[in-house]
Amino acid sequence: MVLPPDHPIAALPKADLHVHQEPTPHLDRVLAHREGRQLYDWAAWRRRLVAEFPPGPDRLARVGTMRPVPLEVDDDDELFVARIADVMYEHARAGGCYIEVRCGGDVVLRDRFMELFRRAERQVQVDSPALRAEALAIVMVGSEPPLALAAKVDGCIRLAGEGLAGVDLMCFPYRSEADWSVAHRLAERFAEAGLGITAHAGELSTDNIAAAAATPGLTRIGHGIHAIENPALVELLIGRDITLECALSCNVLFGVVPSLAEHPLVRLIDAGVKVTLATDDPVQVGTTIGAEYEAAASLGLSHDQLLQLTRNAIEAAFTTDRRRKDLLAELDAAAMSAASFDNRSTGQPPNVEVGS
Numbered sequence: 306m307v308l309p310p311d312h313p314i315a316a317l318p319k320a321d322l323h324v325h326q327e328p329t330p331h332l333d334r335v336l337a338h339r340e341g342r343q344l345y346d347w348a349a350w351r352r353r354l355v356a357e358f359p360p361g362p363d364r365l366a367r368v369g370t371m372r373p374v375p376l377e378v379d380d381d382d383e384l385f386v387a388r389i390a391d392v393m394y395e396h397a398r399a400g401g402c403y404i405e406v407r408c409g410g411d412v413v414l415r416d417r418f419m420e421l422f423r424r425a426e427r428q429v430q431v432d433s434p435a436l437r438a439e440a441l442a443i444v445m446v447g448s449e450p451p452l453a454l455a456a457k458v459d460g461c462i463r464l465a466g467e468g469l470a471g472v473d474l475m476c477f478p479y480r481s482e483a484d485w486s487v488a489h490r491l492a493e494r495f496a497e498a499g500l501g502i503t504a505h506a507g508e509l510s511t512d513n514i515a516a517a518a519a520t521p522g523l524t525r526i527g528h529g530i531h532a533i534e535n536p537a538l539v540e541l542l543i544g545r546d547i548t549l550e551c552a553l554s555c556n557v558l559f560g561v562v563p564s565l566a567e568h569p570l571v572r573l574i575d576a577g578v579k580v581t582l583a584t585d586d587p588v589q590v591g592t593t594i595g596a597e598y599e600a601a602a603s604l605g606l607s608h609d610q611l612l613q614l615t616r617n618a619i620e621a622a623f624t625t626d627r628r629r630k631d632l633l634a635e636l637d638a639a640a641m642s643a644a645s646f647d648n649r650s651t652g653q654p655p656n657v658e659v660g661s
């Protein structure tokens with residue numbers, strides 16, 4: 306969905322720290338466009354998902370199972386660049402200024418991965434120069450054979466020197482309390498290599514949130530929303546200054562919350578937890594970062610609160626100091642111009658605190 310240019314949320318700078326690469330859904334979009342054919346019908350897929358699977362883990366297990374084109378298509382470097390660029394284009398079209406694309410499987414181990422990722426970023430910057438993108442690797446612990454895990458870990462550490470920004474740890478079992486001791490040891494190595502660390506946890510229940518929060522070097526958690534059910538977990542997230550990557554539409558579609566109205570986003574903010582907005586699996590979920598900001602606005606968040614979510618994201622981003630400084634300066638400029646626009650429309654002086 307592309308917001309009309311005069312929509313109040315269209316001009317709001319947006320950031321998305323939690324976007325999966327969705328390889329074949331994006332390859333399908335790229336190839337359908339080139340071949341002049343219809344896209345795979347994700348809306349029909351979502352209707353079947355909701356009709357055939359109960360909310361929660363059974364629905365979540367369907368993510369990535371539908372491949373509209375064969376994965377072998379991804380071997381072609383030019384198509385790989387085009388499908389990564391497609392993720393970034395969607396973000397830029399929705400007014401996004403910063404995106405982190407997380408890659409599972411062996412994708413980061415492919416030849417010249419970071420070079421191809423940067424090529425995709427430069428392609429998108431031709432039309433959207435404000436767009437910055439970083440790459441993350443998903444490291445699954447407890448589901449991959451030890452040799453495959455070791456190769457992935459070594460690859461991530463080598464890629465840290467080439468610009469890989471961070472690692473997303475997923476510990477299995479995901480739906481109940483897992484043993485995080487291996488993940489914690491790996492995290493020490495990742496942190497030493499300068500990689501940012503986030504982890505998927507607390508999407509289905511309060512399980513794994515405390516263990517994720519105890520991960521060395523971890524500063525963010527993907528989802529973590531069920532922390533709201535336990536005041537001690539809320540205090541833990543605040544005490545460790547952990548930012549939650551919240552994916553409203555994704556959580557509603559997969560049924561890990563009963564409805565958008567009952568999503569704990571606002572309660573987490575009111576409790577003092579730092580949160581950001583995210584699309585998670587935007588093609589499969591059928592969302593954009595613009596739609597996520599709109600959904601947050603529908604829960605009662607003000608324009609200033611939405612801007613704060615972008616600020617939280619930039620502050621928690623796994624990017625270079627230079628990029629963070631530039632992005633924060635652009636955000637300040639956007640906030641100033643929004644304030645002066647409000648001033649023109651209301652006749653009130655702008656409420657800008659000098660030095661804030």
Ligand SMILES: [Zn+2]
Pocket residue numbers: 323325505527585
């Ligand atoms: Zn995710």
